[in-house]
Amino acid sequence: MSVAELQSIVDIVAGHPQGIGIAAIEAALVRRLGAAPHRRTLQRRLQKLVHDQQLKTEGESIALVYRPVSVAPMSGMAIQFPAVGPNSWLSLEEPSDESYIPVSPDGQAIRDRISLPLVRRRPVGYRREFLDQYQPGVTFYLPESLRRQLHAIGRTPADQRPAGTYARDILARLLVDLSWASSRLEGNTYSRLDTQNLIELGQVAQGKDAFETQMILNHKAAIEMLVESADDIGFDSFTFQNLHAVLSQELLADPDSCGRLRRRPVDISGTVFHPLAFPQVIQECFTLLLAKAAAVPDPFEQAFFLMVQLPYLQPFDDVNKRVSRVGANIPLIRNNLCPLSFIDVPDRAYINGTLGVYELNQPALLRDVFVWAYERSCQRYLAITQGMVAPDPIKIKYRESLIQAVQDVVRCLQDPVPSVLEKLAVQYAPPQDQAVFADMLGDALSHLHEGSIVRYRLRRAEFLAWQQRKI
Numbered sequence: 001m002s003v004a005e006l007q008s009i010v011d012i013v014a015g016h017p018q019g020i021g022i023a024a025i026e027a028a029l030v031r032r033l034g035a036a037p038h039r040r041t042l043q044r045r046l047q048k049l050v051h052d053q054q055l056k057t058e059g060e061s062i063a064l065v066y067r068p069v070s071v072a073p074m075s076g077m078a079i080q081f082p083a084v085g086p087n088s089w090l091s092l093e094e095p096s097d098e099s100y101i102p103v104s105p106d107g108q109a110i111r112d113r114i115s116l117p118l119v120r121r122r123p124v125g126y127r128r129e130f131l132d133q134y135q136p137g138v139t140f141y142l143p144e145s146l147r148r149q150l151h152a153i154g155r156t157p158a159d160q161r162p163a164g165t166y167a168r169d170i171l172a173r174l175l176v177d178l179s180w181a182s183s184r185l186e187g188n189t190y191s192r193l194d195t196q197n198l199i200e201l202g203q204v205a206q207g208k209d210a211f212e213t214q215m216i217l218n219h220k221a222a223i224e225m226l227v228e229s230a231d232d233i234g235f236d237s238f239t240f241q242n243l244h245a246v247l248s249q250e251l252l253a254d255p256d257s258c259g260r261l262r263r264r265p266v267d268i269s270g271t272v273f274h275p276l277a278f279p280q281v282i283q284e285c286f287t288l289l290l291a292k293a294a295a296v297p298d299p300f301e302q303a304f305f306l307m308v309q310l311p312y313l314q315p316f317d318d319v320n321k322r323v324s325r326v327g328a329n330i331p332l333i334r335n336n337l338c339p340l341s342f343i344d345v346p347d348r349a350y351i352n353g354t355l356g357v358y359e360l361n362q363p364a365l366l367r368d369v370f371v372w373a374y375e376r377s378c379q380r381y382l383a384i385t386q387g388m389v390a391p392d393p394i395k396i397k398y399r400e401s402l403i404q405a406v407q408d409v410v411r412c413l414q415d416p417v418p419s420v421l422e423k424l425a426v427q428y429a430p431p432q433d434q435a436v437f438a439d440m441l442g443d444a445l446s447h448l449h450e451g452s453i454v455r456y457r458l459r460r461a462e463f464l465a466w467q468q469r470k471i
Helices: 003-014 022-033 039-051 105-114 128-132 144-154 165-169 171-184 192-201 210-228 237-248 279-295 299-313 320-327 330-334 347-360 364-386 393-397 399-411 418-428 431-446 460-467
Strands: 055-058 065-068 078-080 089-091
Touching: 003 022, 003 039, 003 055, 003 065, 022 039, 022 105, 039 055, 039 065, 105 347, 105 364, 128 279, 128 299, 144 299, 144 364, 165 171, 165 210, 165 330, 171 192, 171 210, 171 320, 171 364, 192 210, 210 237, 210 320, 210 330, 237 279, 237 320, 279 299, 299 320, 299 330, 299 347, 299 364, 347 364, 393 399, 393 431, 399 418, 399 431, 399 460, 418 431
Parallel strands: none
Antiparallel strands: 055 065, 078 089
16 A cells, blocks of 8 residues: 555545545546546545544545545535525535635536546547436436525515516626626636626727627627517527527628537537537437426526536537527526626636536536526625616506617617607607606617617617718
8 A cells, every 4th residue: 555645645635624525536646646546445545544533534425525634624615595494505615726616526526537638538429318318307407405595595576577577677787797707708808897888888998809899799689689588588499599699690700600500510629528510410409408498397407407408519610608608597587586697707617517518427517616606696686686776667668669669760760859759659658658758768769879779679780870860
């Protein structure tokens, strides 16, 4: 028995004061020493270290973890949720990397395995059985206790109101946060302030290329599409192909690939995973994936199922992860739950979680990212809405009519003068509300800019023609 090997085990466990499972120890030994002993041999060595009081154990069976004896249990290492039962918190292991997030023992084991050099990871292809074996309502990537906790922290004051109400209430903040955070996970260098100026003022950040700017604007348009069409969107090919078309606009070498399922093989850098190459099978799996997602009974399970399975299939030429991140908000928007913005999510944690699905078909690390990110979003938005003024009922009542009136002005190249506003108010509102409607229409037109036209379902060419009507 190697003394160096025993010391390596002690050192690995010492770096995980919350406890580490045998699989994670095994993976860490491979990374550190180039190889690990047989599982039974490793178990005997761990038992010896426990017997010699160099390590201690906690839990039983598959939940058994090893902890250093010299480190007292640390406080503050659990994500706290509102109490909803006897197990009302999710205990997560805190990695030593401060730029990461807290991860579970299973998540740590995945992180260790996909952190090995590429040459030491076995190439794998798409496994259709990973999708086939998932049975909606029977299979769950999120355990029941965790789903209850997510419902408890994600519940909003709008839970009994029409679909999309809560997302509309916080739309201005959500557009900036999700557009910025999701783009940042793709390497976009826009700051949050740059993103806010672009979305709210139409101001392009200095020194940024057109690709990055377009990525932000595409996210904004996609989010607005989902929020404005909350009653109509769903887990169907029409929704997701249009979502891809919006998110990929002006970003793909082949414009015809926007919204179209993939017809050619693709490679993904930084992984040994090779996606499907046959268009017919991609189509079949895409249809099956959406059918299963639509049949999932829980909105959080739906959201996470999409984050796991859609990037794994790679149904589009590119922009698949962006579609999964924005699309994961569909069930949350429809159910007036707090949305998921991915704000502050470390890119390495997200990438590692995705690689765990690609290469191992194990979603535990991505689940840790999902839970952490959702708690972060809830803290952000629910704090905001506590101080929000209740929405103006008349604006809710005439939301669709206002959209149509703005379209009339822009498409007919009319000036927003009082006579025009009053005429449209007569058309779209009863006498008692016409003055208020005319004021709302004038305000909407005065704040209309290139970054807000999707809200009124206008095309850029229509807006530019209206903007230049007097030139």
